[in-house]
Structures are given as C-alpha cells and as structure tokens.
Amino acid sequence: MNTRSGIRHRAVSVISRSRRRSAGSILINTAIALSLIVITLIGTELGYLFYLKRELQKTADLAALAGAQGLGVNNCAAATNAAVTNAAQNMPVGLAPLAAESVVCGRWDPALKPTSPHFGPPDSGQKFNAVRVTISRTPQLLLAGIPGNQPRPITVDAMAAQQNPRANLSIRTTLATIDSTQSPLLNAILGGFLGGGLNIDAVGWNGVLNTNVKLLTFIDQLGINLGIGVGKYDQVLSTNVSVGTLIQAMIDALQRSGNTAQVVIDALNAVKVTATAAAAQPLLKLGDLLGVQTGTDAAALNTDIQLFQLLQGVVQAANAKNGLTATASLPLSGLATITTNVKVIEPPQLSATGNPALAKLNPTGPDQIYVRTAQVRTLISIDLPALSGITSLVNALTNALAPVTDLLNNLLSLNLFTGLQNILGCTLGCTRNVTDLKILPAPVRLDISLDAGGAASRVTDFSCTSGATSLTAQTTTSAATLRVGSLGATAAAAKANAFSSSAPPPVNPVPVIDIGSQSCQLGLLGIGVVSCDSSTRKAYYGGGLGLKADVPVASSTQSQFFANPPTLDQPPTYLAIVTQNIVNSVSDTLKALNLLIPIPPTAPGGGLSSVLSGLTNTLSSVINILTSVVSGVLSPLLDPLVNTLLSNVLGVNLAQAEVGGRLSCSSGAELVY
Known part of the structure; x- marks a missing residue:
C-alpha cells in the first residue's frame, strides 16, 4: 500500500512540473515573436525614413542644379x-513644397x-x-502607437555651381626668328627699357x-x-610685383615643368640681373598684362x-x-649710323580669359575679354652730315633756281632800284639789302617721330551650339601718327x-629753301655785287620752303x-589683322603729301607765300626735285625704323599682328556639395 501511494505521488509531481515548463516555453516564444514583430515594424519605419531622406536629397540635388542653370x-x-x-515636381507626396527662403544664391570658390x-x-x-x-521636413510616423517612437526630422543640403563657357584671346606678332642683326637691337631696347644693358646672343x-x-x-x-x-x-594678379620677381617666377615655372633648354634659363637670368640692378624698379600688376575675369577657375588658366x-x-x-627712354643705333645702308630713341607709352595686354557670356553683355565693361599690343613712340634725329644723298640735290637746285633769284629780288622788294634815283644813288657804288637764297641752310637736323598705336581686340559674341561653336572678336588697328x-x-x-606726356610734340618745318637778305656792296651804277656782309643776313626775311609733316x-x-x-x-587658332603695312602706309602718305610748305616771312610786306602764284611755273620743277629727293632720303630711314625696330624688336607693326581665339563650351551646372 505504502509503496503504491508513493509511486502515485511522484507521478503527479512530474506531471505538474511538465505543465509548468510548457507554460514558460509559450511565454518565451510569445515574447520572442512580439519582439520580432516590433523590430520588423521599427525597421520598416527606419526604412521609410531612409527612403524619404534619399528622395529629399534627390529633390534638393535636382533643385540646386536647376537653380544654378537658372542663374544665367x-x-x-x-x-x-x-x-x-x-x-x-520631385518632392515626395505628403511633404510641404520647397519655399523660396530655402534657396540661397552665393559664390562657390574653393x-x-x-x-x-x-x-x-x-x-x-x-x-x-x-x-x-536646404530641405528640412518631419514626416508622419508609420507606427505612431509604438511607445517611444517619436517623429524624426530629416534635413538634406545640396549645392550646385555653374559650369560657364570660357574664352581666351591672345595677340602676337608673326616674328619667327631672331637673326644676328636683331639681337643687338633687342639688347639695346629691352635693356634700355629696364634702365641697364643686356648681352644676350641670337641663340x-x-x-x-x-x-x-x-x-x-x-x-x-x-x-x-x-x-x-x-x-x-585674383590675389596674385592684383598684387604689385617687381620685374625681377616676375622673371624669377618664369624661371621656376619652366624648371618645374622640365625640358627647358639651359640657354633659355640663362637668357631669363640675364634679364633678371638687369632688372634688379636698375635704379628704377617699378612695381607691376600681372593682371595688367594678363586679363583674367574675377573668379576665373583653374581650368580657364590651363593655357x-x-x-x-x-x-x-x-x-x-x-x-x-x-x-625711361631706350637708345639704340641703327646702321643704315648708305647713311651714317643714326641714334634712335624709343619709349612705351602704353604697355601691351597679351592674353585675356573669361566667361564670354559676361563679355558679350558688355564688351567694354569690367568683364571684358580684351587684348592689345603696346603703343610705342620712336624718335630719330638726323644731322646734315648723315644725309649724304642730298649733295646731288644742292647741285640740281642751284641751276634750277638761278633765274629765280632776280625775279625774287623784284617781287620781294629787296633789290628794287629803278629810274634816276637808283642810278644817282649808286654812281659811285652803294650798299643795299639783296636777296640771299640758301638751300638746306646749316645746321640742319631732321626729326622723324612715329607713334605706333598697335592693335586691340575684344570678344563681342560666341556660340556653343553643338558641332558649330564660334567666337567673334572686334579688332581695331589704332591710328599711327x-x-x-x-x-x-x-x-x-x-x-x-x-616724349612729353602733357601735350603732343610741336612740329616746325625744317628749312629747305631759305629766302633771306643780307647787306651787299653794289658796283658802279648799281650793277653787280662787289661784296656782302654775311653778318647782316636776316634768315626767313622773305620766308621760304620747309619740310614738314604731321x-x-x-x-x-x-x-x-x-x-x-x-x-x-589646345594651341589657339590665329587670324591675321587685315590692314595695310605701316611702312607702306607711311610711304604712300609721304608720296601724297606736299612735304614742302611755304614758311611765313618774319618781316612785313614779304614772303614767298604771297608770290607763289606768280612763281608756280618757275618753281614747279624745283618743288618736284625737292620732293623726289627728300622722299628718297626718308624712305631708307623709315623702312628700317619700322620694319627692323618696331616690327621685329617690339612687335608693334600692325600688319604683323595676329589674334588667337580659344573657346571651351562646358556649360551647365555640377553638384559641388
């Protein structure tokens, strides 16, 4: 009995413990299941929020790009x-539209x-x-009833910058090589510009x-x-810098890039030494030589x-x-060596880069893309000994003017001895003022001044049409004088x-024919001239003919x-400036000019200008001879002056100037943040 009762009691205890374990297992499984559900719901909520953030970022990106493109x-x-x-058009459904105050215009400049x-x-x-x-939104919760689940704000930011087209103009001369005759001129002129001397050979x-x-x-x-x-x-281009510092930067930049011949580095060092040793060391702004629009990026300068x-x-x-005025000697064939003075009145601007859209709006405004060559003034002074070609002129004109002298004596009232008064007054000889005509009276110095205005060009239009891009520039050749x-x-x-900067130089005629007077002792009855006192000569008494052009x-x-x-x-495409050569233009101008002009008299009642009409036939051959000889003398002076000095050394011959154009049309906008 007792044994069976014990067995029964143990069985009940086992069943009771089993039931308790089953109940605990169900609770655990239920808890796990509920946790998984909550995690899934939270994951869905988070996924929804991440989705909204991605959509809002896309909306902000597209809006910023559209705004940058709309900046114009x-x-x-x-x-x-x-x-x-x-x-x-892109805002997720249920969210408030973008407000204008969430859009900010500014400048992106790293x-x-x-x-x-x-x-x-x-x-x-x-x-x-x-x-x-900037877009900031707080979306509604998917699971608002979950304890602790609070609304979460989403903020996104996007920035887009314009990609503007970029244009570049450059101006140059067609100088292709420097021979041994040009090297001394370069040394003299460029060294003189700096206030020193250079000794760089043609190589x-x-x-x-x-x-x-x-x-x-x-x-x-x-x-x-x-x-x-x-x-x-912008800061570098607007900083005042010495010439030596600029040249040192050229040397350093070339050495960094490599493959630069040592002869080039040596030449630059020679110029730098001259610049740093000069008494006058002006400070320059690189932006005055290289026109770059404010805010231009690196890509536009990669040229x-x-x-x-x-x-x-x-x-x-x-x-x-x-x-400073640079001085150089010009050895001219058939003539003595002539000293030439040169000065830059306005420096060149060799290259210009910027946004052609801004330049098109105002081609002469602050955003212009503008280049120019230098404006250079030159002066040559020639003394009479250098004009050996005029010797033949004196001989030719002496014979041509011999019959004119008596006519001038009468017309200018310098030797009017008529009737009994003349005879009685000079029975035993007398003194009278007699016409004294001189050809090229010494000393003679002929000045030739030439202002070469150079050329200038600016962007006025552009097109970025696919397959048909174009750039238009207006180019002007400035008047020379x-x-x-x-x-x-x-x-x-x-x-x-x-070289005065206050006023144009005055130009006075150089006397070629001087009609003056001097006191002479006449012979018996006023016939013939016995002797003349040269100290009594009055130049320009009756005027004359002079050489002048302005x-x-x-x-x-x-x-x-x-x-x-x-x-x-890429290397630019160059277009030549279609204009007449300065030398030809000057030569044509000289041929068309009547270089010999009347010189007004210094005494009343006389003057060649008052009697030219009566002497036209007589003097026409004289004037033709003078004009021919003078033009023949000027031509060999002007040709080397302009072609050798201005064109080859200074690069200001209008006919040799070329304008180069480049255009990059990467327009639109790009995300930068």
Whole structure:
C-alpha cells in the first residue's frame, strides 16, 4: 500500500512540473515573436525614413542644379524660381513644397573660401555662380502607437555651381626668328627699357622665342614665391610685383615643368640681373598684362603663352611705368649710323580669359575679354652730315633756281632800284639789302617721330551650339601718327618734346629753301655785287620752303570670326589683322603729301607765300626735285625704323599682328556639395 501511494505521488509531481515548463516555453516564444514583430515594424519605419531622406536629397540635388542653370549671368530671382519649380515636381507626396527662403544664391570658390563648403556671399566685383538648397521636413510616423517612437526630422543640403563657357584671346606678332642683326637691337631696347644693358646672343633670344610657359603654372609659382599660395589667382594678379620677381617666377615655372633648354634659363637670368640692378624698379600688376575675369577657375588658366611675348610685355610695362627712354643705333645702308630713341607709352595686354557670356553683355565693361599690343613712340634725329644723298640735290637746285633769284629780288622788294634815283644813288657804288637764297641752310637736323598705336581686340559674341561653336572678336588697328620736321631747337629739346606726356610734340618745318637778305656792296651804277656782309643776313626775311609733316595713318575696325575654335587646353587658332603695312602706309602718305610748305616771312610786306602764284611755273620743277629727293632720303630711314625696330624688336607693326581665339563650351551646372 505504502509503496503504491508513493509511486502515485511522484507521478503527479512530474506531471505538474511538465505543465509548468510548457507554460514558460509559450511565454518565451510569445515574447520572442512580439519582439520580432516590433523590430520588423521599427525597421520598416527606419526604412521609410531612409527612403524619404534619399528622395529629399534627390529633390534638393535636382533643385540646386536647376537653380544654378537658372542663374544665367547673376540672376538670383530666376535661379530661385527654377529651383522651387523643379522641387515641386520631385518632392515626395505628403511633404510641404520647397519655399523660396530655402534657396540661397552665393559664390562657390574653393580658392578664396578654403573652409568647406567653400560657399558664401560674393566678394566685391564678383557675381553669383552657385545655388544652395536646404530641405528640412518631419514626416508622419508609420507606427505612431509604438511607445517611444517619436517623429524624426530629416534635413538634406545640396549645392550646385555653374559650369560657364570660357574664352581666351591672345595677340602676337608673326616674328619667327631672331637673326644676328636683331639681337643687338633687342639688347639695346629691352635693356634700355629696364634702365641697364643686356648681352644676350641670337641663340638665347631664339630659345626664349620658341618656348611656351603654362599660364596656370606660372601664376601658381608666382603665388608661392610671393607667399600667397596656390589657387588664389585674383590675389596674385592684383598684387604689385617687381620685374625681377616676375622673371624669377618664369624661371621656376619652366624648371618645374622640365625640358627647358639651359640657354633659355640663362637668357631669363640675364634679364633678371638687369632688372634688379636698375635704379628704377617699378612695381607691376600681372593682371595688367594678363586679363583674367574675377573668379576665373583653374581650368580657364590651363593655357600656354609664348615666353618671349610674356617677357617682352613685362619689360614694356616696366618702361611705361618708369618713363625711361631706350637708345639704340641703327646702321643704315648708305647713311651714317643714326641714334634712335624709343619709349612705351602704353604697355601691351597679351592674353585675356573669361566667361564670354559676361563679355558679350558688355564688351567694354569690367568683364571684358580684351587684348592689345603696346603703343610705342620712336624718335630719330638726323644731322646734315648723315644725309649724304642730298649733295646731288644742292647741285640740281642751284641751276634750277638761278633765274629765280632776280625775279625774287623784284617781287620781294629787296633789290628794287629803278629810274634816276637808283642810278644817282649808286654812281659811285652803294650798299643795299639783296636777296640771299640758301638751300638746306646749316645746321640742319631732321626729326622723324612715329607713334605706333598697335592693335586691340575684344570678344563681342560666341556660340556653343553643338558641332558649330564660334567666337567673334572686334579688332581695331589704332591710328599711327607720323611727324617729320623739327621737334625742338636742339636734339635734347626735340627728345623732351617728343616724349612729353602733357601735350603732343610741336612740329616746325625744317628749312629747305631759305629766302633771306643780307647787306651787299653794289658796283658802279648799281650793277653787280662787289661784296656782302654775311653778318647782316636776316634768315626767313622773305620766308621760304620747309619740310614738314604731321599726319595720322588711319585706323580701321574689323570683325574676326573663329569657327569651331580649339578649347583652352589646345594651341589657339590665329587670324591675321587685315590692314595695310605701316611702312607702306607711311610711304604712300609721304608720296601724297606736299612735304614742302611755304614758311611765313618774319618781316612785313614779304614772303614767298604771297608770290607763289606768280612763281608756280618757275618753281614747279624745283618743288618736284625737292620732293623726289627728300622722299628718297626718308624712305631708307623709315623702312628700317619700322620694319627692323618696331616690327621685329617690339612687335608693334600692325600688319604683323595676329589674334588667337580659344573657346571651351562646358556649360551647365555640377553638384559641388
């Protein structure tokens, strides 16, 4: 009995424990299942939030791109409207539309705004180039009843910057090589511009001529040398820098790029030594030589420029600042060596880069893309001994004017002895004022001054149509001015007048025929001249004929069209300026001019101008001889003056100027944040 009762009791206990274990297992499984459900619901909620954030980011990105494209040229209102309109098409359902105040126009500039996201208000003179869109929304919860599940705000940000087309103009001459005769002129002129001397041979100059320098590398190197840093282009271009510092940056940039001949480095070092040793060391702004629109990015500066043009421009700009006059000797065939003085009145601007859309709106405004050659003034003074070709003129005119003298004596009332008074007064001889006609009376100094205005070009239009891009420039050849005569009583005065910045130089005629008078002892009954007192001679008493010219060589304006121009990272396409050569123009001007003009008398009642009508037939052959000989003398002077000095050395011959055009049409916008 007792045994069975114990067994029964143990069985009941086992069953009871089993039931309790089953109940606990169900609770655990239920808890696990509920947890999984909650996790799934939370995951769904989070997934929904991530989905909304992605959709809002996409909306912000597209709105920022639309806004940047809608900026046009600094139109924030249009950009804001474009961004709001675009966001309305992409905003997830149930969320509030984008408000205008969530769209901000500004300027994205990693160089000038180094702190991320490199965005802020434009600096003075800059324009909007980027749009920032911020969207902040708090979506409704999918599981609002879950304890602790609170609404979560979602904020997204997007910024897009414009990709503007970029155009580049450059101007150069067609100089292809420097021979041994040009090297001394380059040394004399460019060295004189700096206030010192140079001794670079033709090999060195040709090396400089045939070397290009990357503009971006040069500006970055200059920024490093100045302690400004890399990428701060606007700051570097607007900083005052010495010529020596600029040349050192050229040297460093070329050495960084490698493959530069040592002869080029040596030539640059020679120019640098002259510049740093000169008493006058003017400070220059690189931006005065290289026109770059404010805020231009690195891609627009990734272009080549000829080293000789850059060096020449720097030196010419220095000369325009310090006002030095360079002196060079021109050996002319058949004539004595003549000293020539040269000064830069206005320096060149060799290259210009910027947004053609801005330049098109105002081609002459602050965003212009504009280049020009230098304006150079030259002066040659020749003394009579150098004009050996005029010896034949004296002989020819002596015979031609012999029969004219008596006529002049009568017409000018210088030797009017008529009737009994004349006979009685000179029975035993008498003294009277007698016409004294001189040809090229000494001393004779002929001044030739030439202002070469150069050429200028600016962007006026462009097109970025696919497959048919184009760039249009308006190019003007500035008027040159030729002055022939006497610019001053002495050579020093002529030089001071020629290079005066306050007023154009005065041009007075150089006497070729001087009709004066002097006291002479006449023979018996007033017949014949016994002797004359040269100390009594009065020059210009009756006037004369003089040599003078003060004429402009007309300017012209033309449109240059670059069809499918290369991009900025490629060599430019050059178009020549279609104009007449200065030398030919000057020669034609001289042929068309009546260089021999009447000189007014200094005494009343006389003067050749009053009797020219009566002497036309007699003097016509004389004037023709004079004009022919004088033109023959001027021609060998002007040809080497302009062709050798101005064209080959200074690059200001209008007929040799060329304008290069480049255009990159990567327009639109890109996300930058």
